[in-house]
Amino acid sequence: MRTEDLQIYRCPITLNKLRIKNEKIVNNRIKSGILVSDKGIHFEIEEFIPDFTWPKELANIDQTTRESYEKLALEYEKYADIPFQTFNQSNQAVREKIIVKLNLKENFQVLEIGGGDGRGAEYILKYIQSGKLYFQELSKSFLKQAIKRLNKFGDRVEFSIANASYLSFPDNYFDAAHHFGGISTFAEKERCLKELCRVVKPGGKIVIGDEGIGPWLKETQMAKIMINSNPLIGVDVPLSSLPVEARDVNVEWIMQGAYYIIDFVVGEGEPTANYHIKIPSERGGTHWSRYYGNLEGVSDEIKKIAKTAQKKAGMSMHDWLEQAIINEANKAK
């Protein structure tokens, strides 16, 4: 961790700045030490890598995932290409196709979570020659592999250990964020996606992908065979886990429909619409008055009387009702 990153990293719970204690600095990098949050929570730095894991005791599924990836790290090379071979796709072409969706520019600050052994990060780094990639991973052993692989990019990559559902960055820090291949098993998917929206600037892109067969293919022979080998292929695409800030959402199924890519632009808060346009129908009113304008319900009999009178008056129901209320209110003055 570079000393200047002390200004950037945040406590993943309070989101406030961290202070360092017992630090050992080598060439402007913090080799070891303890990052302390305003709540007194400690995050250790070992061999230049801060560990922001939160909660300290991970949810069961995250803990199991971490343990299985810890065991897999040295053997991953044997398995990494199997999905691409299975669906007769080139790993390189698929990665390119995904990364293009991030709309990267040379000077971008980019976050990759659950980055594994860094094989996807190489594609990001090609685009951000003067920018920086913050690379996070849950498994220390995988992170070590990534450090080896990405060593050639020097200071352009900053590594940390973290649970992707609790990010150690300030709001609106990144220009884009990416994840591929693990989100199906994240214990707190919704939280993770919300966190990504928090740390990416409005207008920035988020691109995520994973196993998740197209719903129209679920009963095919391919689905049955592939789900038998890898149950994650049967997992539903997490569209309902997207946060309200997601705008211009696209889903593309790749690898013969067995994997999906979701890309979207980060917006501010939930979307709004023009609720106040006048609707020129018999019912009349606006979207807003229709939803919020109810005073008290009326009986079926009175409704019929109102409808007949409204038609006779040649007004929309909304205008007739408002006129009737104004008339009666004026009389009562």
Ligand SMILES: C[S@@+](CC[C@H](N)C(=O)[O-])C[C@H]1O[C@@H](n2cnc3c(N)ncnc32)[C@H](O)[C@@H]1O
């Ligand atoms: C199948 S690998 C994909 C790695 C890489 N993104 C790629 O495209 O090659 C899934 C990765 O997600 C990581 N992971 C799983 N759960 C995570 C979590 N809660 N937070 C961060 N990373 C996680 C795993 O440790 C693993 O390295």
